[in-house]
Amino acid sequence: MGHRQKVTIKDVAREAGCGIATASRVLNKSGSASAEVRERVETAARELGFSFSAIGRALQGGRSMTIGCLVPSLANPVFAEAVQGVQDVLSGAGYQLLIASSNYDGDADNEAIATLAAKDVDGLIVTMVAPERSAALMLARRRGLPVSLMFHDPIDGFLSAHVDNFAAARDVAQRFAALGHTNTAFLALRFSSSDRSRNRYAGFRAECRARGLPDPVLIELTEAEANTPETLAGILASLGGLTAIFASNDFLAIAVQKATRLMGKSVPKDLSVVGFDGIEIGRLLDVPLATIETAPDAMGRQATHTLLDLLQGKA
Amino acid sequence: MGHRQKVTIKDVAREAGCGIATASRVLNKSGSASAEVRERVETAARELGFSFSAIGRALQGGRSMTIGCLVPSLANPVFAEAVQGVQDVLSGAGYQLLIASSNYDGDADNEAIATLAAKDVDGLIVTMVAPERSAALMLARRRGLPVSLMFHDPIDGFLSAHVDNFAAARDVAQRFAALGHTNTAFLALRFSSSDRSRNRYAGFRAECRARGLPDPVLIELTEAEANTPETLAGILASLGGLTAIFASNDFLAIAVQKATRLMGKSVPKDLSVVGFDGIEIGRLLDVPLATIETAPDAMGRQATHTLLDLLQGKA
DNA sequence: TTGTATGCGTTATCAT
DNA sequence: ATGATAACGCATACAA
Numbered sequence: 001m002g003h004r005q006k007v008t009i010k011d012v013a014r015e016a017g018c019g020i021a022t023a024s025r026v027l028n029k030s031g032s033a034s035a036e037v038r039e040r041v042e043t044a045a046r047e048l049g050f051s052f053s054a055i056g057r058a059l060q061g062g063r064s065m066t067i068g069c070l071v072p073s074l075a076n077p078v079f080a081e082a083v084q085g086v087q088d089v090l091s092g093a094g095y096q097l098l099i100a101s102s103n104y105d106g107d108a109d110n111e112a113i114a115t116l117a118a119k120d121v122d123g124l125i126v127t128m129v130a131p132e133r134s135a136a137l138m139l140a141r142r143r144g145l146p147v148s149l150m151f152h153d154p155i156d157g158f159l160s161a162h163v164d165n166f167a168a169a170r171d172v173a174q175r176f177a178a179l180g181h182t183n184t185a186f187l188a189l190r191f192s193s194s195d196r197s198r199n200r201y202a203g204f205r206a207e208c209r210a211r212g213l214p215d216p217v218l219i220e221l222t223e224a225e226a227n228t229p230e231t232l233a234g235i236l237a238s239l240g241g242l243t244a245i246f247a248s249n250d251f252l253a254i255a256v257q258k259a260t261r262l263m264g265k266s267v268p269k270d271l272s273v274v275g276f277d278g279i280e281i282g283r284l285l286d287v288p289l290a291t292i293e294t295a296p297d298a299m300g301r302q303a304t305h306t307l308l309d310l311l312q313g314k315a
Numbered sequence: 316m317g318h319r320q321k322v323t324i325k326d327v328a329r330e331a332g333c334g335i336a337t338a339s340r341v342l343n344k345s346g347s348a349s350a351e352v353r354e355r356v357e358t359a360a361r362e363l364g365f366s367f368s369a370i371g372r373a374l375q376g377g378r379s380m381t382i383g384c385l386v387p388s389l390a391n392p393v394f395a396e397a398v399q400g401v402q403d404v405l406s407g408a409g410y411q412l413l414i415a416s417s418n419y420d421g422d423a424d425n426e427a428i429a430t431l432a433a434k435d436v437d438g439l440i441v442t443m444v445a446p447e448r449s450a451a452l453m454l455a456r457r458r459g460l461p462v463s464l465m466f467h468d469p470i471d472g473f474l475s476a477h478v479d480n481f482a483a484a485r486d487v488a489q490r491f492a493a494l495g496h497t498n499t500a501f502l503a504l505r506f507s508s509s510d511r512s513r514n515r516y517a518g519f520r521a522e523c524r525a526r527g528l529p530d531p532v533l534i535e536l537t538e539a540e541a542n543t544p545e546t547l548a549g550i551l552a553s554l555g556g557l558t559a560i561f562a563s564n565d566f567l568a569i570a571v572q573k574a575t576r577l578m579g580k581s582v583p584k585d586l587s588v589v590g591f592d593g594i595e596i597g598r599l600l601d602v603p604l605a606t607i608e609t610a611p612d613a614m615g616r617q618a619t620h621t622l623l624d625l626l627q628g629k630a
Numbered sequence: 631t632t633g634t635a636t637g638c639g640t641t642a643t644c645a646t
Numbered sequence: 647a648t649g650a651t652a653a654c655g656c657a658t659a660c661a662a
Contacts, residue, residue, distance in 0.1 A: 008639055019649035024641060032647060049454065054434040055379060056639025058370045059654045073399060075595065080395030084388060089417050096434060099414050101402050119369040119411055139364065158326050210538055254599045262600050280390065284544065284569045323655055334633040339657060349631060371655030374638045
């Protein structure tokens with residue numbers, strides 16, 4: 001339980017009997033050094049168990065080799081899978097991942113961005129409530145901090161990895177129409193704090209209108225309602241006559257499936273249900289989830305590649 | 316798109332027409348300062364958009380206010396939920412979360428621990444393949460870096476947030492026995508790289524033996540087998556006579572449910588299936604998942620509280 | 631109350 | 647080839 005003792009390059013230099021600069025050059029394989037000194041430094045480093053302090057390096061080099069990532073919540077598989085994708089690419093490139101989550105709160109969002117920026121991250125990968133109105137995000141960009149958006153439809157001059165929510169939603173409407181559905185609904189969770197959700201509804205409704213069909217019913221659920229199948233069943237029942245539901249995400253779609261079965265009806269015979277995201281678990285369900293596949297991990301990977309490219313370009 | 320310009324405390328001091336130390340004292344509300352200077356410094360900081368550099372602070376203060384967290388993969392909801400729990404507690408305490416994942420690879424595990432330690436994290440929260448044999452982890456502890464294990468049964472003198480895998484598995488065996496099952500199996504993914512999985516099997520088998528029942532069949536699946544319900548169904552069919560299955564985790568249990576249905580049988584009428592973890596989605600399934608509830612997010616929260624307590628104690 | 635100077639771990643510059 | 651030293655952003659001991 002010895003107390004925190006860090007071995008610095010100074011220790012290595014002393015042990016090897018050489019100057020700090022020389023030790024640095026040897027350990028970094030930069031500059032030149034005689035075979036003899038090289039050997040001494042390397043064994044000294046090994047014996048002392050030396051490893052560079054990322055902090056010292058960051059302070060001197062101006063780069064922290066750390067990327068900040070903000071998502072609403074890791075409890076939602078879409079974001080967890082996306083972050084895993086980010087992590088995969090990042091670690092391959094020698095970067096570390098600093099993570100934050102907002103729990104779908106717009107203020108927390110802004111605070112998190114500010115904190116991340118203060119941590120001197122080299123770049124930001126972000127999914128937030130209202131990126132287009134985030135003062136912290138704008139400030140970060142003005143400061144020259146590279147930002148890559150995830151899941152968001154493009155904004156201003158920000159880079160963005162995304163699917164076209166509007167177009168995808170139109171596809172859903174088209175599928176429903178082809179199946180003869182005229183009485184449809186769009187179910188959303190936190191509609192007001194998700195541009196993704198709003199864009200999906202907009203596309204869904206637009207296509208319905210274009211086909212002369214009635215607007216889909218918009219149902220905004222609270223977390224409690226979505227997580228309690230009995231309650232959800234009650235809500236669906238009260239709407240009557242519904243034959244097709246477009247759920248704003250897979251999690252919700254699964255809940256709707258359950259609620260439907262609770263009502264003694266069956267999916268998709270009595271009710272068509274389509275989700276959005278394409279989370280892994282959806283493929284393992286008894287009744288495979290019909291959904292818009294967005295490949296969350298690929299989204300994370302793409303956002304990261306985009307960001308790293310930008311980072312290279314500036315360096 | 317102006318290039319990266321960081322405002323330092325030096326800039327604030329110059330703008331406010333005072334010394335660096337004074338600016339630091341005012342901004343940190345430490346030490347004393349005249350109302351006049353205080354005012355000048357604060358407005359200067361505001362106007363320049365100053366915020367402290369966490370790196371400078373870390374280097375000077377010896378603490379980075381950052382905690383490193385290693386899990387096998389965020390694509391597995393158990394870990395994602397746990398990490399979210401960690402994040403919740405951490406952000407409340409003013410700490411940042413540096414994350415890494417190993418993709419269930421023992422070597423990657425060790426490398427990640429080393430990298431995290433080099434980042435000068437103040438503590439480590441870890442779920443890995445073989446913590447008891449990890450040289451990097453032992454080294455970290457010897458260096459005085461506080462470590463908190465997540466999901467692992469206790470090891471040596473490490474702190475650990477966990478459920479008693481062995482005991483929980485015995486409970487499952489007991490339940491099965493009470494239902495009259497004698498022909499059982501334990502399904503695992505990456506059995507060799509998960510002490511959790513091994514302990515669960517051990518407990519399951521121990522209880523079976525204690526009751527004079529035959530040993531449960533141990534089936535190790537590859538990722539491919541687990542993710543292809545048809546293949547899984549084939550494997551289950553080839554075993555014949557099986558009436559109860561204990562799956563090493565919920566993800567797997569859900570796959571088994573699907574495979575079973577594919578075989579024309581029903582859960583739980585023809586086959587009892589029990590999982591492990593208690594991931595959120597399990598509650599939303601048509602046939603609610605029978606499982607050992609471990610409350611992953613609570614596990615993450617507990618591991619974090621434990622770690623922070625340790626951190627306080629040492630400070 | 632205030633400012634100067636030092637050190638944290640590293641790399642780069644510049645002599646030697 | 648090698649080493650002393652400045653600089654990075656910050657907090658603090660110390661001097662004024």
